[in-house]
Amino acid sequence: MTAHIIAACRSAVVPRGGAFSALSLDTLGAPVLRAALLQAGITPDQVDEVILSNAIGGGGNPARLVSLAAGLPDHVAGLSIDRQCAGGLDALLLAKALVESGAAQVVVAGGVESYSRRPQRLRTFANGRPPQPYDQPPFTPWPDRDPDMAEAADKFSETLDISRAAQDDWAIRSHEKALAATPYDGEILSLEGQDRDPFARLLFPALAARAKVVCGTITAANMAVAADGAAFCVVVSEQIYRQLGSKGIALLGGATRGHAPDMPALAPVAAIDAALKTTGMRICDITNAEVMEAFAVQAIACVQGAGLNPAFVNTGGGALARGHPIGASGTINAVRLYHTLMAENGTGLAAIAAAGGIATALILTA
Template sequence: MNKPIQDAYIVAAARLPIGKRNGYYKTTRPDDMLVHAIRTVLGQAPALDPALIDDIVAGCALPEAEQGLNVARMAAMVAGLPHSVPGVQVNRFCSSGLQAVAMAADRIRLGDADVMIGCGTETMSMVTMLGNKVVINPSIFEGNDNLGVAFGMGITAEKVAERWQVAREDQDAFAAGSNQKAIAAIREGKFKAETAPFTVKTRVPDPATGEVRLVERVVVDDEGPRADATPEKLAQMKPVFAAKGSVTAGNSSQMSDGAGAVLLVSEKILKQFDLQPLGRFVSYSVRGVPPEIMGIGPVEAIPDALRKAGLQKSDLEWIELNEAFAAQALAVMRSCELDPARVNPLGGAIALGHPLGATGAIKVATLLHGLRREKMKYGMVSMCIGHGMGAAGIFEAL
């Protein structure tokens, strides 16, 4: 007998301050970052028995080395959760964290689970951009349709900029705005509710004594935003992917380290433990596009997510659109006719950073806390995905 679809409620969402590659977290393991995110969301629902967690779904874009071996299960054990709590690692590149939240929500919506954690973690300091060994199936290049799989992400951004006619000046202005909004958000404390300060521990040799000292530092704010980023300064930067291109380090997302987690429950658990929901999971979509223009992926996913939600674009009051590159973000905004005032009001990945598999979960936390603070109702998280895909998830604040 078919079960009716039930609602999945989010009762806690948190993230670590995002660190620059080889910055805050250069010696911090990604599973330790994930442990902190998981402990934080569970701490925000203290009445809930952790033994009731049906599963932990963790996104990670490069699941190898320190973030391999099923980082979800590893984090569950390090966090001291009961051995009955399982974990699974998922990879959909840049949307891995959002995919994890959607998969966790679907288990609840189908009546297969009552308590789930959707999360993500990524260290771009310890694991290189393409991983330690890249071996693409050569058959994929038989013909011309899939050659874009071999393009670097920067080249796909150049192709989007060219096809959608996104000028260099517009890209630099957008990137400067991202930094300015992020700096203002930090100064005004708008990230405080979602951010879990993290204690970074570093062992430093002391030549005077011959001993190794343990140095601790509590990081509170995101490391990436640049207060001096202006269109004029960004205009001085040279293209890095094509000699006559327009995509620079200044108008691209930063390589970063970070983690985020979202605690989801069924209505039964909500009532049983008298939990106050932050929001409700509404819909999710992922769609494919040609790999050489992967940055335009959200253009296909956004309308599908809206259709599934039964909503109009005008219903979305807050949109967290991942800024992989200013070129692709602007192309998506123009193609979907998104209101710039509703997109990334606190800045995006160009300023704050993009820790790949963690980004989706991080943005869900930013979105839900932002919607509630501003007394808004519906919001969306969306991003482009490597190999030619786009994802979009819609949430309702409660």
């Protein structure tokens, strides 16, 4: 039995403080979920479960919140997951497991993230010191192996001898491809007047060279900006797929793998290798890939380490030209991959790294 994606929809990706800044998680996610169901020809009462990735919200099971706001019936309990950046792909792999086990027939899986509306987090102390705000939670129990993400990326660039110029060039190409691309019909639901990703721009070498340095070779030009966004895929069983006579994409499989927590950029290579082995595919079978660009250096290392053909990677631009709504980013890549394969056929790969030294990869085929 094979799980199929029969619809995929996302919002535009908007940098924090932009057009989506007033939207709560439910007002951002619910319209996209409804649009995915409409695209699939699935009624709300047919949905068995919603799996939603969210990394920086306030907890409280946002999957349930978005499900109710979208008008799904009360029996849809909603399952929220947090594997940071990898969660948006993990939601799809969990959906696949549910439908292939027979536990569900229709699962809506995706991610929603609002950097603009994220709650402030406070760290408390045993000695009674006043609580202290923080942005990055601990991802390992060892502070010396839990670096800031930009610091880890810079260390990685030094280890693999990937220069700032190479990183800037990757970022420039990402923006060029995004500006040249036209979203597929049904890919982006217009919200707040946003019907395409607004961040993409002409990024010249001189402009990249003047970008603010974040850490070493890592700059504001070659790392993705924090953003708001939502994305959902409708995953159904073989039985529902045949009943509907749907056109769709087979969700062949995937894998999540861990790596050294202080070198997270290497984790996608292991995840891609495991996903290929799980599905019986080879890297030469991949005709299109959506590789996360949280940092240009991470994307470069992933492409080189996995042996991907760069001409097939992020053909419509990547996160450097869109932004990074953490928990939604993996599903956004899957939505883009779905529409590309629906238009062009072939076999596609989506891969993403996450803090703490983990990564997820999945493979779709038309």
